[in-house]
Every structure is written in structure tokens, then in C-alpha cells.
Amino acid sequence: MRIIIPSRVATLVTAASLVLSLGLTFVVIQQGTAQARAEGVSSADRSSQACVRSRHHLERNKRNAAAFYTTAFNDKNPRLAVKRYGGDEYIQHNPLAPNGYEAFNEFVETFTAAFPDAHIEIVRIVAECDLVVTHSLATGAVPVYTELGTKLVDIFRLDRNGRIVEHWDVGAAISPTSENGNPEV
Numbered sequence: 001m002r003i004i005i006p007s008r009v010a011t012l013v014t015a016a017s018l019v020l021s022l023g024l025t026f027v028v029i030q031q032g033t034a035q036a037r038a039e040g041v042s043s044a045d046r047s048s049q050a051c052v053r054s055r056h057h058l059e060r061n062k063r064n065a066a067a068f069y070t071t072a073f074n075d076k077n078p079r080l081a082v083k084r085y086g087g088d089e090y091i092q093h094n095p096l097a098p099n100g101y102e103a104f105n106e107f108v109e110t111f112t113a114a115f116p117d118a119h120i121e122i123v124r125i126v127a128e129c130d131l132v133v134t135h136s137l138a139t140g141a142v143p144v145y146t147e148l149g150t151k152l153v154d155i156f157r158l159d160r161n162g163r164i165v166e167h168w169d170v171g172a173a174i175s176p177t178s179e180n181g182n183p184e185v
Helices: 006-039 055-073 078-085 101-114
Strands: 086-092 119-128 131-139 150-158 164-173
Touching: 055 078, 055 101, 055 119, 055 131, 055 150, 055 164, 078 086, 078 101, 086 101
Parallel strands: 086 164
Antiparallel strands: 119 131, 131 150, 150 164
């Protein structure tokens, strides 16, 4: 027969409390994860202030981002693009351009005046939460876009109303040769 001494009781109570605490924490985490999964939301999505989850709003965001981009560059009308699709602010992550819609308007007007044949063809578009990503082929602005064109990826963040408020981009010249023969855009 074992004798239970006070230190063993304290250890047993501490261990039992720890197990119960961990068990309850696990249940709470599991319930939160299950709820997020049921809503179709990843843990990263929940941190966004304007995260939309419905197919309707995601499609709206894709339409608005595509229209903003093509109205500004292809139609050469950035002011109309901003009026229709711009939000309260415009945060620009391209290090060559300042923040704000007036800076955007000036850049597009100067660029399209210098390259009137510039054209951006959006080949694919993806939306998740409050972000829209376009994958495009830019042509008609040699030497900026090169003879073969430039592949562009633009990321737009939209507010709760589906209006553009932030932008990131990356571009690279289309390669003259391909080891696999697959298109780059």
C-alpha cells in the first residue's frame, strides 16, 4: 500500500489541472478551426478587415479590379477608373510610384501618352478574401514591355465595397526561348 504524502497530492492535482487545461484549450481551438473550415476561411483570412467570403463578392472584386486596370491602361482613362473603382486611399507598393490616386492618374496619363499602343491583356484572375491577383501580358510599349511583351502579376486589395485601395506588382520580360514550349502567360 502506498502512502499519499502532501507533495504527491500537490503533484497529482497540478498534473490533473494541466491535463484538463490542455484538453479544454484543444477543444476550443478545435471548435474555432472547425467553424472557420465550415465558413471556408483560413486562419490568415480572418485577420483581414474587409475579407469577403461569398462567391458574389469575390466575383464583384474580380470584375472591379479587371475594369479598374483595363479602363486606366487600355482605355487610357485612369481618372474614370479611379472614379468608378477607387476607394478612399491608394497604397502603392511599387517603389517607383508614390501613394495616392493623383499620382496614379499622372503616371498612367504620362505612360499612355508616351506609349499609345500599350495594352494589357488579363489572361487569368484569382480572388481570395479582399485580394485580387491578375496575370497579364503587357504589349505595345517597347522598350518598357520589350518586343515580345512583359508578363505581369498585379495584386489589388479591395475594401468592403469592392473598391481598390492597395496595389503590388511584379513584371518580367517574355523569354525569347522556352525549354518546355509552354506559354509564360
